[in-house]
Amino acid sequence: MSHFGDALSRRRFLGASAVAWLPIGALLPGEVAGDPPPAFPAGVDLYRQAYQNWAGEIRTDDLWTCSPRTPADVVLLANWAHSQGFTLRPRGFRHGWSPLTVTADTTGADRVVLVDTTRHLTAMTVLPDAVRVQTGASMDDLLAFLEDAGLGVTNTPAPGDLSVGGVLAINGHGTSVPAVGETRPPGHTYGSLSNMIISLTAVVWDGGEYRLRTFRRDEPECAALLTHVGRAFLTEVTLRVGANQNLRCVSRADIPTSELFAPPGSGATRTFASFLDQAGRVEAIWFVFTDRPWLKTWSVAPTKPPTSRHVVAPYNYLFSDNVPKPVSDLADLLITGAWALTPTFGQLQYTTAATGLTATLTTDLWGASKNLLLYVKPTTLRETANGYAVLTSRAEVQRVVSDFAAFYEDLLLSYKRRGLFPVTGQVEIRVGGLDDPAHVGVPGAQVPALSAVRPREDHPEWDVAVWFDVLTFPTAPGAAAFYRELEQFFFTRYSGAYASTRAEWSKGWAYTDEAAWADHTMLTSTVPDTYRQGPNASWDAARATLNAFDPHRVFSNPFLDVLLP
Structure with missing residues (x-):
């Protein structure tokens, strides 16, 4: 694609x-x-x-x-x-x-x-309320190292096979906002991991050669390096961290989409926003052509609830980490041409999840944070994904997810009527906070200039980001065109007064009808312009800083030469 x-x-x-x-x-x-x-x-x-x-x-x-x-x-x-x-x-x-x-x-x-x-740039050292880590360390190893020291993070990407440097380059994130009545503990942030950086060391052009230079979070030039999208090389970072928390994760797969994604004012009680208020950490996985998403909620729970099962390691959903044979057999049929079986495939994935949760006793888990936050292994089903962050106010979250669900279902059915099944996987919806520099505890801390969850100063009421991904097999006929229509929806529906869209750097975006990362207007105008809005535009200044630190473009490639010339 x-x-x-x-x-x-x-x-x-x-x-x-x-x-x-x-x-x-x-x-x-x-x-x-x-x-x-x-x-x-x-x-x-x-x-x-x-x-x-x-x-x-x-x-x-x-x-x-x-x-x-x-x-x-x-x-x-x-x-x-x-x-x-x-x-x-x-x-x-x-x-x-x-x-x-x-x-x-x-x-x-x-x-x-x-x-x-x-292989080698993996050293880690615990500091007071912080950790110094080289950028080749994996998130698996970092979170285990922190846990051993009684430390942790509020959110993190679900896979652990990610390098720290890679996560920071694209403002990697999990899902978290404060539940109603929850107070943010010291050393934690609800934003992306880029917002945890206290200082960083990068290889930069200085005095006629490349050198190592350490930047403090309060230095203006640091802003461009906090999320550099691949245009820099960081060797080491110091991250603010806090006391580890115990979490409870409850899964269910019984709420209809008509209720979970109901429009505001519908009278529905089990809405996506209601679970966000209760737990603060929510993920909906909505398999294609099904009507009951797999809903996960994480909540802070210092002691084990009576109904929860204590887990002491991550990756507890064996039915999704290791693709069952019926799923892989049907997937084989799809990718060899039987795309009309996609509705059956979606139902099979839902059934596998719903029955697997019960069979593996994973509907209600409790334990140290990393054991609940890491749940995607390299053995899981490998699909392509688009990705967008919709900045909005917490009061508008239900409206955002409801508008998306209605448009997505209509678009999916319109393709089905034409005999096309561009989505074979699922929709994934999460909600996270924005990158508030006050959370890092450094006076004068810079906001990550190119983070998708950089706050908009002209919209202080926008305090959350709703993250959307739609997953499919890369060869699904019509997938790129479907993604293009969905992208146009994001950048038109969520714009202006109540919401705004930014691309998720690591995923698919800038779609033509044939390919991702290929629409010239999106690459050179639409996406950059989302960082030029508001009184403190950041795109052009960040690009200038990155170019000054690497004027010879040693740290670039042909794609980045277009996106960040």
Whole structure:
């Protein structure tokens, strides 16, 4: 579905390791594809490795890849790349969708070297009310390290196979706002993880060469680096953290969409907004062509409720982490052409979840925060996803989700009438806070300039973001066109007085009828303009800062050259 990739083979959505070889290249005179990069720094491990992202939309042949052992090695690499005309792309665990690392037409002949941060740049140190962590550490390891020290976070992305650097580059988030009557504990934020940064160390151009420089959160130049969308290389960050919390997670799959997503004033009592008020942390997973979402609510619970089951490790939903054979068999039929079975597939996914919750005793769980917040493993079903954050006021959350649900169902049915089934997975809806710099406890702290949940100063009443994702197999016929219509809905319906839309950097956006990340107007105008609205526009200043710190575009790629020229 992306113009950066070709069709996926059977079972690629389950993470098959086969890699497509792409014929586009840019050899220089006298070079051949197998030649190592010239004058590559001695002492830094160099090898060839293919790159494939989460859903397989971006796949390359073997690319030169290296594993620096220290931040000083990264500086050495940056100065080498500048002198030799190469680019460097930080590489984490490849659990993303958008082409922020490499584009799908990248080949082994291109002058690019991937920098695997996950092998060595993983050190962590506990500080008073904070943690210092190198950017190659995984979220799994960081959260376990914090738990051992009695520390934790309020929200985090559901997968743990993410690098800290990758999460911060795209303002990674979970789902959390304060429940009614809840007080934010010290060291915690309801916004994205980028808002937890106290200081960061980046490789920047300074005095005629690339150097390491540490930025405090109160420095104006830090704002652009807090969420840099791939246009910088951070080696280490210090994050504000607080005392760990015990959470209770209750799942149910019995509320009709007509009630959960009812319009405001309908008289419905079990609404999405009502659960948000009760628990503050909500996720709805709405499988395609079904009418009862899997609803999860997390609430702070210092002691174990009598009906809850105590869990001491994350990833407790075995039925979704390990794809059952009936689901994988039916998925095989879909991706080999039987797309009309999509409604059956949606019902099967719902039934698997609803029965699995009971069979595995996971309807009511309690434990330390990470064991409830991490629940997506690499073995889960691999699908592509779009992603948007709708900034609005908490009082308007029900209106936002209701408007979306009505439009989405109508659009889905209109495609079905034409014999098209562009969505094979599910809608996922979460709600999070905005990046309030006061939460980090640093006087004069900067707001992340390019965070999708950067507050709008002209709308102080907008205090939450409703996050939407729609998942499907990348080869589903009509998917890109469907996503394009949905995107146009987001940027027209949620604009102006009561809400505003921003793209979720790591997911799919800028759709044409054929591909994601391909609509020129969206890339160069619509999306940037969402950071130019209000009295404190941030897009152009952030772009200028990123360019000043990397004037030679060592940390860039062809996609970023368009988005952030």
